[in-house]
Amino acid sequence: MSGTGSGAGVTIGSCDVLVAGGGPAGCAAALALVRAGADVVIVAPVATADWQVGESCAPAARPLLERLGLLDLVALDGHAPCYGIQAAWGGEAPTEVSQVLGPYGAGWHLDRARFDAAFLEVAGAAGASRHAGRVRCVWRREDHWQLTTDAGGLLRARYLVDATGRPARLARRLGATPIRSDRLTAVAGLLTAPGGAAGSEHTSLVESTPWGWWYTAPLPGGTQVLMAMTDADLVVGTHLLDRDAWWAQAQRTGHIRHRIAHLDAPPRQLRVLAAGSSHTRPAAGPGWTVAGDAASATDPLAARGILMALATGLDSARAILADHSGDTHALAAYAGRIAALHQEYLRAQAAQYRRERRWDAAPFWRRRHQASLPPLISA
Incomplete structure (x- = not known):
């Protein structure tokens, strides 16, 4: 060429x-x-x-980053390590999927x-x-x-x-x-600890709710992203666009609230994102x-x-x-x-x-449980 x-x-x-x-x-x-x-x-x-919503970079991306000549850049550029994912999903107690013992080691929480x-x-x-x-x-x-x-x-x-x-x-x-x-929508906020102190957790956390689920992860520099995930037509009814109501719902969770306990105020603004x-x-x-x-x-x-x-x-x-x-x-x-x-x-x-069956009658979950599976095809 x-x-x-x-x-x-x-x-x-x-x-x-x-x-x-x-x-x-x-x-x-x-x-x-x-x-x-x-x-x-x-x-x-x-x-x-x-600011941009941070993303976790999976350990499986390491070979691709190496092929592109970017692995050292990512590893040395101050991105936070991600050791795995915790999920309160299908039950009250969270389960954890560790990435550290996998073939590629830990991933990263990126400053996108x-x-x-x-x-x-x-x-x-x-x-x-x-x-x-x-x-x-x-x-x-x-x-x-x-x-x-x-x-x-x-x-x-x-x-x-x-x-x-x-x-x-x-x-x-x-x-x-x-x-x-689907029309999954994220209502996200960027949280900052007093004095910029970083939390001790290096895992993402997911927790399901009747209207959808929460996600939080630490980001470099002592910040933390918190997102409420639901369908676009359910956002208004769950009052997630109101910053104080969004924050109050986060405080009523079983596990998310402990992860954000060192953060003493809601974010300055919320961002609505297609997900x-x-x-x-x-x-x-x-x-x-x-x-x-x-x-x-x-x-x-x-x-x-x-x-x-x-x-x-x-x-x-x-x-x-x-x-x-x-x-x-x-x-x-x-x-x-x-x-x-x-x-x-x-x-x-x-x-x-379909692993989460506690709220089968709620619109968010009913839609996903009733959806037909796509056919199996090959390339």
């Missing part, structure tokens, strides 16, 4: 691959493509949020803003160009794509990677369809792929968002390189793998929710 890319100015020109989205999936794809000799431009908006910024910097240092903004229009012309951005830039690219997250904004414009399985499961069909087509949450967005309960972002980013890059080398089945095969992986995930998700 060859082309001319430039990160300066409004008009970028031509490139081999345009990656829409600068998160882990987009950066993983860009890094793999650049190292294979492709000319890559990443189009992504400048981060404006004052720092992780994403470092990953983007590594991709840029490897040779990927950066254009701040979002893709606005895209159309096919002969053997390449032409795109405009909201900053007015005109770009030409032979291939596209949509790593724009759950909305799959670029794939929608190409005729693909994001398919949602439902979805996938884009198809996940690839002539000259394009989707990766990360745009390809397969999973329930936070699965704790596999970063892992899937890295894996699909790398796999989408391989598919593009194979297609460019003459493998006419590579992109369709990639789309098949994404479809199979997502259906496998949906079956595992259904099994996990």
Whole structure:
């Protein structure tokens, strides 16, 4: 592959691959493509949020981070260790799944803003160009794509990677369809200990309730994320948008309240986030792929968002390189793998929710217990 890319100015020109989205999936794809000799431009908006919800990075991501040359960066960049997950689920007493004794050791509780910024910097240092903004229009012309951005830039690219997250904004414009399985919603707050003192726990904690479930995890720097998870249409009825009511419900839990006992005030603000499961069909087509949450967005309960972002980013890059080398089945095969992986995930998700039977009559749980399992398919 060859082309001319430039990160300066409004008009970028031509490139081999345009990656829409600068998160882990987009950066993983860009890094793999650049190292294979492709000319890559990443189009992504400048981060404006004052904080991002942290994510646990599973130990199974270690080999992928090592392949990308990022393992030492993550290990040495001040991210907090994650030794496992505790869950009060299906019963009052919490159970624990330890990660320390697994084949890859502990994972991490990430400072997502720092992780994403470092990953983007590594991709840029490897040779990927950066254009701040979002893709606005895209159309096919002969053997390449032409795109405009909201900053007015005109770009030409032979291939596209949509790593724009759950909305799959670029794939929608190409005729693909994001398919949602549920409308799980997170109402999240960032908690800070007095004096910035960090808690002693290095595990995530999940606790189910009649209307959904709570999640909390420590983050670097003495902060802690706390999220109430329920369906979008149930948020108002559970009063979770009211900061004081949200905090009061957290105080009435059996286990979450002990984990946040050293935090003596509710957060300054709450953030409402889409957290439902979805996938884009198809996940690839002539000259394009989707990766990360745009390809397969999973329930936070699965704790596999970063892992899937890295894996699909790398796999989408391989598919593009194979297609460019003459493998006419590579992109369709990639789309098949994404479809199979997502259906496998949906079956595992259904099994996990069916473990909690204490509130079968409540709408949140009834929906999940009555949902039909997806059929078994293979890539």
